[in-house]
Amino acid sequence: KNEVEQSPQNLTAQEGEFITINCSYSVGISALHWLQQHPGGGIVSLFMLSSGKKKHGRLIATINIQEKHSSLHITASHPRDSAVYICAVLPEETSGSRLTFGEGTQLTVNP
Amino acid sequence: KAGVTQTPRYLIKTRGQQVTLSCSPISGHRSVSWYQQTPGQGLQFLFEYFSETQRNKGNFPGRFSGRQFSNSRSEMNVSTLELGDSALYLCASSKGSLQGTGELFFGEGSRLTVL
Numbered sequence: 001k002n003e004v005e006q007s008p009q010n011l012t013a014q015e016g017e018f019i020t021i022n023c024s025y026s027v028g029i030s031a032l033h034w035l036q037q038h039p040g041g042g043i044v045s046l047f048m049l050s051s052g053k054k055k056h057g058r059l060i061a062t063i064n065i066q067e068k069h070s071s072l073h074i075t076a077s078h079p080r081d082s083a084v085y086i087c088a089v090l091p092e093e094t095s096g097s098r099l100t101f102g103e104g105t106q107l108t109v110n111p
Numbered sequence: 112k113a114g115v116t117q118t119p120r121y122l123i124k125t126r127g128q129q130v131t132l133s134c135s136p137i138s139g140h141r142s143v144s145w146y147q148q149t150p151g152q153g154l155q156f157l158f159e160y161f162s163e164t165q166r167n168k169g170n171f172p173g174r175f176s177g178r179q180f181s182n183s184r185s186e187m188n189v190s191t192l193e194l195g196d197s198a199l200y201l202c203a204s205s206k207g208s209l210q211g212t213g214e215l216f217f218g219e220g221s222r223l224t225v226l
Binding site for chain 1: 144148153154155159161201207213216217219222
């Protein structure tokens with residue numbers, strides 16, 4: 001079993017829909033990252049969380065440390081949100097940027 | 112403010128050769144980390160450098176090595192290339208600190224094909 005599990009693996013939505021991507025992890029962590037990867041490979045860091053909730057524009061990320069679970073929400077989705085969304089954790093016993101990654105969620109938003 | 116620059120963007124090598132990839136971090140960032148992405152294994156951590164010292168290393172064979180220079184630029188080297196080394200190699204920079212890293216800023220990656 002992977003230390004970081006994401007669901008769903010693939011998600012297709014219509015423009016305007018509310019989207020939720022889930023991430024569960026099995027180890028104690030000091031931080032969790034949500035990343036976005038577009039075709040071609042470039043990765044953008046969306047959020048880094050250690051507790052609570054963060055919001056940036058139409059994106060919201062939450063984390064529940066006790067339940068070892070995080071969610072990424074996209075409100076009013078748009079075709080430009082189509083990308084792979086990756087959850088990554090920094091285990092408690094590590095430091096720096098030794099991240100463990102989920103397999104990613106492929107999101108397609110149709111107009 | 113310039114972003115993270117990786118060179119080369121694309122390269123093709125043959126088995127047994129070696130390759131060197133370069134990463135120039137954002138000005139002022141002291142931490143550079145490297146990751147390998149393949150269709151089968153996904154993203155995996157290779158190593159991290161902070162102030163010219165390797166701070167963390169992932170579970171990769173000794174053929175994978177790296178270094179960081181005094182200007183924070185980093186290089187990674189893969190010797191005796193194997194077909195399975197074909198991947199997208201990404202680097203990320205962050206301000207870094209003795210305790211942790213903070214937000215990561217990724218480069219566009221170097222796509223290596225081994226024939």
